[in-house]
Amino acid sequence: MKIVGVIPSRYGSSRFPGKPLADICGKPMLWWVYNQAIKVNQFDEIYVATDDERILSCCKELEIPCLLTSREHINGTERVAEVAEKIVADIFITMQGDEPLMEPFNIEKIINLMISDSDIQCATLKTAYHDPVDVINSTTPKVVSDLQGNVMLFTRSPVPYPKSSLNYKIFKPMGLYGFRKNALLSYRGLKIGPVEKAEDIELLRFIENGIKVRIIETESKTIAVDTPKDLEKVRMIISRGERERLKLNFTYATANYPILNPARCC
């Protein structure tokens, strides 16, 4: 079984131009994402998929495999679907280019879930919200799932509405998706429904077309970098981590502890 990781990466939103190349401790954000991905042993190959020459040439410089894709895609899944037409694999895993703290164990969770049940066409993860502001904030989506672990709905409204019980967690869908090859290849041919249009959430394409999306709960401390303020937070966390590692490296110089994992070329 061949498993390919893809990091779809646009040059930037209007809110944050050049986002994937933003500097974090001397490396572009994209490199940090890639660096997390290569810690996952199950990946046969990992690619950045972009529509931008600047990202392409940056990847070349850092020896990160990169594919140039169409400018026409309206979301990351459409971009990854184009990758699935060019690269042969059984399972594709999408990682977000703006989540440099994405935990490798969560990527492995999705891969293992998809390997364990060949009926799963698409899978993703959820974490419980802890901050009430995030629940009300429409930029952070919510997800509800049924008793078999299939997604019922992704929405930016706070759901479920606690009418008769407060004994429930509100869940956040994570930006990690697993796709079986055929599901991904079908994606661009599926009709965009009114709910996806309203919510602007890409996996609703499957949901509205009656294709199940499996979801499991996990823990995560990842931060999606949407604003320069988020970037500052991530920089602080990563630089703190790097200082710790340097300290270790100094104390145990002979242990050859890697300061930074070298990028692996697939």
Add this chain to the structure above:
Amino acid sequence: MRIACVIPARGGSTRFPNKPLADICGKPMVQWVWEHCSEVTLFERILVATDSDEIASSVKKFGGEFILTPKCETATERLYQVSCSVEADIYVMVNGDEPMILGKDIVKCIPDELPSDGFYVSNLMTKFKDPVQVVDPTNLKVVTNKNGECLFISRSPIPFPKGSMDFEYNKFVGVAAYSKKALDFYHNTEKGEIEIIEENDSFRFIENGIKCIYINADCSSISVDTPKDLDAVSKVLGRNSV
């Protein structure tokens, strides 16, 4: 196909005691519902299912048929109780708090024939016309997939209009149709997590991955949950009967 119509009407609503007997332009609410159900010729029987003697005697007075059921936690459970003694292929439920739904709309939840597996669940919905109603948490918002199968029902306004404003919100209407198999499933299945917090009977099916078809009846509906709803309904029904 044998079709029975059941109007569940419980006496003890905590927020609104004896709600089905609330007066609307000189008639109890349950009579309005019963009269609209009587417009449907497909029904073999129309039964008000209640746990209240007071409601039962009111039904008797206006010439309707009633059936006494034990105290039930939900309207669908009351329907199940009826299905144990009244035989039919399809049970149509018209909630006792929906006095505005007409017979021509009620029939829209009835299938042409039962699916081969004998399992059928449908429910009516309509488009919201008043934005205030969308925000009101007593009105349930329905989201379906392209086949009309319910994805989610919430008291929160769903979906959230981020990418497009081109969306008409669907309002839950308290009219549903079940086959006997579906009612048995309902009775024998535990409440799920979401059903417990949102409190809607359809979740018993959709949380278990079972199709629940929501049909747009394109009708006007105000379900009476509070005295403020009763005022609104009295105005409309009063105007119509003048």
